[in-house]
Amino acid sequence: MKSDRLHSKKELLPLRKVLRSNLTPAEAFLWKHLKAKQLDGRRFVKQHSIARYIVDFYCASEKLIVELDGEVHNNHAAEDYDEKRTSFLSSLGYTVIRFENKMVFDNLKSVLLEIKDNFKN
Secondary structure, rough: OOOOOOOOOOHHHHHHHHHHHOOHHHHHHHHHHHHHHOOOOOEEEEEEEHHHHHHHEHHHOOOOEEEEOOHHHEEEEEEEHHHHHHHHHHHHOOOOEEEEHHHHHHOHHHHHHHHHHEEEE
16 A cells, blocks of 8 residues: 555554544544435544544535534633644645534434535435
């Protein structure tokens, strides 16, 4: 394999495994509705790496990234990092959508609808 590959970099595998087995409550709740092609037959994976970043959920057929933000994202440094990360991923042709953890619990139907609204076909 090429060492400059974009997806699933081997050096990020140990961290991805840790993240997959330690999902936040919001990630675990949303994952129940995304896994096994439950959302319009689209295949999502959790804690997938693209370049040097690990994204919460990724749908390859749609080039769609879904990120969940908790309290840790509510500061200027985290907001700047998230903005740069989103900008980089967008520059590669990915669509990045973000939801606050609270919204996943309080308005799941709306979250799932917004995800579907970002499907290309």
